[in-house]
Amino acid sequence: MNQNDLLTTIILIILQLVSTNYLWSLDATNSVSQARFAIFLAIDLLSFAMIAYIYRKIEWREPTYRIWLLLGSFGLVLLLLSSLIFT
Amino acid sequence: MRKEDEVVARLIAWFDSRLGLSHPLLRPVPEYSVNPFYWLGALTVVAFVIQGVTGVLMMLYYVPSPTQAFPTTQYIFQQVYYGRFLESVHLYTAYAMIMLAFMHMMRGYFVSVHKKPREMMWIVGMVMGFVTLGFGFTGYLLPWTVVSKSATDVGIGMIDALPAQISWLLSFLIVGAGGDATELLRFYDLHVVVLPAVLLVLLTIKMYMLECHGISEPVSGAVSQEKRRLIPIFPDISLYLLELAAVFGSAMLLISVIFPLNLPPQYSPQLAAQFTPQPDWYFLWIYQVLKISIFEGPGLSVALSLVTILFILLFLLPFIDRNEKRRLIDRPIFVTLGVIFVAELIVLAYWGLITPGQIIPFEQAALVIGGTALVIALVSFGTYWVLFSRIKRQTSGPTQAPAKLVTLFSFGALATGGAFAIGNTMNTTVNIIVQGLDWWKALELVSSIIMLAFVIFGSALLIYSIELPNGSLSRRIRFLEKMIHESK
Numbered sequence: 001m002n003q004n005d006l007l008t009t010i011i012l013i014i015l016q017l018v019s020t021n022y023l024w025s026l027d028a029t030n031s032v033s034q035a036r037f038a039i040f041l042a043i044d045l046l047s048f049a050m051i052a053y054i055y056r057k058i059e060w061r062e063p064t065y066r067i068w069l070l071l072g073s074f075g076l077v078l079l080l081l082s083s084l085i086f087t
Numbered sequence: 088m089r090k091e092d093e094v095v096a097r098l099i100a101w102f103d104s105r106l107g108l109s110h111p112l113l114r115p116v117p118e119y120s121v122n123p124f125y126w127l128g129a130l131t132v133v134a135f136v137i138q139g140v141t142g143v144l145m146m147l148y149y150v151p152s153p154t155q156a157f158p159t160t161q162y163i164f165q166q167v168y169y170g171r172f173l174e175s176v177h178l179y180t181a182y183a184m185i186m187l188a189f190m191h192m193m194r195g196y197f198v199s200v201h202k203k204p205r206e207m208m209w210i211v212g213m214v215m216g217f218v219t220l221g222f223g224f225t226g227y228l229l230p231w232t233v234v235s236k237s238a239t240d241v242g243i244g245m246i247d248a249l250p251a252q253i254s255w256l257l258s259f260l261i262v263g264a265g266g267d268a269t270e271l272l273r274f275y276d277l278h279v280v281v282l283p284a285v286l287l288v289l290l291t292i293k294m295y296m297l298e299c300h301g302i303s304e305p306v307s308g309a310v311s312q313e314k315r316r317l318i319p320i321f322p323d324i325s326l327y328l329l330e331l332a333a334v335f336g337s338a339m340l341l342i343s344v345i346f347p348l349n350l351p352p353q354y355s356p357q358l359a360a361q362f363t364p365q366p367d368w369y370f371l372w373i374y375q376v377l378k379i380s381i382f383e384g385p386g387l388s389v390a391l392s393l394v395t396i397l398f399i400l401l402f403l404l405p406f407i408d409r410n411e412k413r414r415l416i417d418r419p420i421f422v423t424l425g426v427i428f429v430a431e432l433i434v435l436a437y438w439g440l441i442t443p444g445q446i447i448p449f450e451q452a453a454l455v456i457g458g459t460a461l462v463i464a465l466v467s468f469g470t471y472w473v474l475f476s477r478i479k480r481q482t483s484g485p486t487q488a489p490a491k492l493v494t495l496f497s498f499g500a501l502a503t504g505g506a507f508a509i510g511n512t513m514n515t516t517v518n519i520i521v522q523g524l525d526w527w528k529a530l531e532l533v534s535s536i537i538m539l540a541f542v543i544f545g546s547a548l549l550i551y552s553i554e555l556p557n558g559s560l561s562r563r564i565r566f567l568e569k570m571i572h573e574s575k
Binding site: 034035037038043052055056059079 | 165166167168169170171172176323326327329330331333334336337338340341343344347
């Protein structure tokens with residue numbers, strides 16, 4: 001595993017931990033909270049997909065495609081920003 | 088090895104030997120199949136699983152009776168934890184399931200997976216597609232809103248126009264003894280018990296056939312040895328599918344946030360009288376076909392027969408398209424027909440969406456439907472012309488003369504005349520069936536058929552005239568045969 005992949009995986013795991021923790025603090029009947037719940041669940045899923053991708057590429061002894069990681073990161077940033085809309 | 092590790096290892100080995108955990112259940116797949124397009128069917132199953140989970144959660148609160156259906160749906164929206172979110176995800180994943188199933192079918196069509204030896208896989212897949220549409224039809228009624236009930240009533244009303252035996256069977260299955268309560272209960276039963284069970288059985292059959300035949304080869308046929316490397320389903324491909332499923336799931340969640348579902352008003356006959364019923368988007372194309380003026384009243388059975396013939400043709404596609412050639416360049420007619428089919432569905436669905444309740448004059452419908460087909464046929468003809476010309480240039484040097492303008496115009500005139508002749512023949516035939524035969528209609532039909540015959544004769548003459556000076560068609564065919572022979 002190269003250093004970039006390692007760093008990306010660590011950041012993604014931290015992001016997953018934070019978002020999962022945040023999910024439990026939401027008010028389940030409030031519609032704004034429901035939107036936030038969906039966004040943070042989407043962040044969890046997308047992070048999981050990226051971690052699984054890095055792990056699979058390492059297992060197959062292939063380099064990770066930077067474009068996919070960049071696209072995934074861009075998606076995560078977009079999701080985090082969109083969560084700010086629902087306040 | 089430490090004693091504790093040894094105990095754990097022995098325990099795992101015991102379970103493995105009894106349950107066959109490490110025994111390969113599914114055959115490994117080649118590396119070239121690590122591509123989302125190969126797994127559209129698997130993503131449809133993922134959508135089905137999400138539907139199952141969210142559906143079971145909603146079943147905890149939903150009561151299938153005309154008096155309780157709407158209030159309990161409203162309760163899910165307003166009182167249940169994450170209820171609105173649950174409803175939105177259920178709806179959008181249902182849409183995605185239908186769209187993925189359609190994409191899976193069309194990809195199969197274009198890359199010829201329906202050909203030998205996978206004919207039965209195609210037919211089972213088609214039945215699964217119908218079951219998926221059945222989920223949409225039955226689920227739409229369940230919230231008992233004015234939108235869902237009115238549209239479903241229109242759909243049920245069409246059953247009477249079907250042949251007596253089919254009409255009786257469908258009425259027995261979905262309407263029962265009559266009345267709203269029976270109808271809703273049967274729709275609910277079909278939606279949550281019958282259709283999922285049927286889909287699971289069909290999925291098992293299809294998976295078994297996939298195991299027998301394996302994943303289809305890419306149409307190009309030129310795959311490196313490295314790309315043919317076999318990868319086990321567990322854990323490698325399973326991990327890849329999990330990645331796809333996670334991305335798909337996050338997309339569904341995002342769509343649910345951007346377009347949260349709002350519950351329309353409860354159904355009542357008074358409210359329904361002020362409302363123009365319209366089906367969900369995946370049935371809009373049929374809705375638009377049924378609104379064409381000649382299919383009004385007694386013509387409805389003719390329209391339903393035409394739609395049924397279309398479905399039968401799709402079912403029997405493996406026995407119609409029997410040519411063993413799989414590449415797009417080798418199947419100009421079927422590729423063009425496939426593109427026309429997709430384009431017509433999109434055009435009709437959009438047209439249906441923007442003209443709710445409006446009766447469409449036949450001339451307008453013929454112009455739009457025929458025009459779409461004509462434009463695509465011309466574009467396809469041009470594309471294939473360029474492709475064939477390039478292939479020819481690569482093989483026989485710079486001897487290719489530019490396409491003659493007169494040939495191009497002749498082709499355009501013949502295509503336009505052909506579209507008009509086919510449309511007019513159909514129109515007259517339907518009029519004769521619906522309104523009965525008279526001298527004027529008979530004359531019109533005969534003149535349309537004569538025109539059609541002229542178009543066919545003209546086309547043959549045009550092809551012959553292109554062929555005559557340089558034998559280009561036979562050379563092209565010989566060249567393609569040589570290429571295919573070499574690739575084998």
